[in-house]
Amino acid sequence: MHLIKLSAIDSTNDYLKQLNAQNEAESFTVVTAEIQTAGRGQMGSKWLTEPGKNLITSILIKDVLTSPDQIFLLNAAVAVSITQALKKFGIPGLSIKWPNDILSANKKISGILIENSFRNDGRIDSVIGIGLNVNQSDFSDLPRASSLLNIIGTELNKEQILFAIVEEMKRSTVNGLSMEMWHTYNNFIFRLHIPTAFEADGQQFMGIIKGVGTDGKLEVTLEDDSVRRFGIKEIEMLY
Structure with missing residues (x-):
């Protein structure tokens, strides 16, 4: 794993995509930032975070997707990897709110944005952006959001959590994407x-x-x- 730490950036996803385009970065190059000024989530929604409190990271994965048909299977593998990693830190009531919000009980603690680049030779590079609320305590403007600190009552080391997530992601993708991962993802779905x-x-x-x-x-x-059957943004869960 090649780790790049930034103090501030507009978007870790954009930084990593540009780095890969210019210098052909290795798979599992990871970028983190303490402050992100233009973070975004699914369908262009904004991801707002308190500086220095949360895990803001982007991870480059190469040679895992073999066709566009596997794009959502990668999404499932990433969501499961984060969920499995957080279990190691004693986070209770974990689930995945479709398509890829990570919840503890009914509170959102993490969001994912995957952006894929299709090369002329058929290869697909994926930049996986993750925002995880770790040590932020104030969510007065976001009643459905929470953090690991609020949930378990103690601060956690962001880098240790990052390493655990990367370890799980490597385990989930080392032999390609399998349908077994798909079943695991479905079993984690919120309100299944x-x-x-x-x-x-x-x-x-x-x-x-x-x-x-x-x-x-x-x-x-x-x-x-x-x-x-509903696509992303075609349906809203009321809870």
Whole structure:
């Protein structure tokens, strides 16, 4: 693992993508920052963090994706790797809120943004951005967010957590991406098989999460026992 530590940057993902484009960086090159001024999440949403308190990192992975069809399988492997790493630090009630928010109980503690670059020779490079709330305590403007500090009552070492996440990610990808990882991801899904309120197309309804397809779509059983599939941002869970 090649670790690059920055004090401040606009985006660790952008920095790592530019570094790889200019210098052909090795797989599992990792960039961290104490302050990120233009962090972002899924579908362009912003990721705001208190300087110096949280883990802000981007990780380059190469030669894992063999086709675009595996993109969401990589997403699943990353989400599971973070979840498994946090279990080692005694974080309770861990789950994955589709597609890749990491929760403890019903509080969001981490978000993921994966950006893929497709090379002319068919190779795919993936930059995995992770924001993890570690030692921040104030989430007064974000009632659904929390941190490891708030959950277990003690500060944790951000670098130790980073090393644990990278170790799990290497284990999950060393032999390629497997369907066994997919099953693990589905078993971690937040509110799996539990009646839940949703909103889609301006309408609220009850449904039960059946699972997530390999294309990344959420499969929900409706009240008439039909199954409907939703893409990212097409449905909102009300909880």
